[in-house]
Amino acid sequence: MSEHPSHEPRPTEARLLHMVFPxxxxxxxxxxxxxxxxxxxxxAFIAASRYARTTVVTARSEQVDFNQPIHKGDLVExxxxxxxxxxxxxxxxxxxxxxxxxxxxxxxCTRGHFVMIALDPLGRPTQxxxxxxxxVQD
Numbered sequence: 001m002s003e004h005p006s007h008e009p010r011p012t013e014a015r016l017l018h019m020v021f022p023x024x025x026x027x028x029x030x031x032x033x034x035x036x037x038x039x040x041x042x043x044a045f046i047a048a049s050r051y052a053r054t055t056v057v058t059a060r061s062e063q064v065d066f067n068q069p070i071h072k073g074d075l076v077e078x079x080x081x082x083x084x085x086x087x088x089x090x091x092x093x094x095x096x097x098x099x100x101x102x103x104x105x106x107x108x109c110t111r112g113h114f115v116m117i118a119l120d121p122l123g124r125p126t127q128x129x130x131x132x133x134x135x136v137q138d
Contacts, residue, residue: 010129012082014047020074031070036096037061040112043080044092048116051082051090052128055119059089064112074098080114088125090116 016039024035041058048056070076077097084091096110120126 009132010053011050012047012131014043014050014080016043016046016078018076018078020070020072020076022072025072028069029072031072031074031076033066036066036070036110037064037112039076039078040064040080040094040096040110041114043078044094044114044116047080047082047092048090048118052118054126055121055123056090056116057119059115059117061112061114064110066110068098068107068109070096070098070109073101075101082131085128085131088118088128090118090128092116 018039020031024031026032041061045056045058075098077099078094079097080092080094082090083093092114094112094114095108097106098109099106118126118128
């Protein structure tokens with residue numbers, strides 16, 4: 001595995017797009033909560049993996065709030081952002097936004113927080129790279 005060049009910033013965000021098809025929905029035509037959680041966990045995993053450039057696992061998901069139903073036929077954008085890094089842990093905030101393909105209307109439907117752990121080749125927790133300081137705009 002090659003080292004991540006130090007002059008290039010590590011990506012701290014991942015965005016995934018999904019369509020809600022009938023097999024993703026319950027009898028009310030809305031997305032199963034478990035499907036939304038799976039998409040959120042996958043997004044957190046991708047964001048943390050790209051940032052750490054090592055194997056990562058989910059340590060915990062916490063405070064997942066389902067605020068709006070997600071309907072069959074909706075386009076779903078899942079946005080995961082690394083917001084804090086500990087020694088081996090990476091805290092990832094995840095938002096689920098729906099978009100009506102015909103009107104373009106977007107709604108924040110679900111948000112949650114995931115903790116991912118960086119692992120070495122033997123499966124032990126390893127140092128995650130520190131987050132760069134925020135860029136200050138003048």
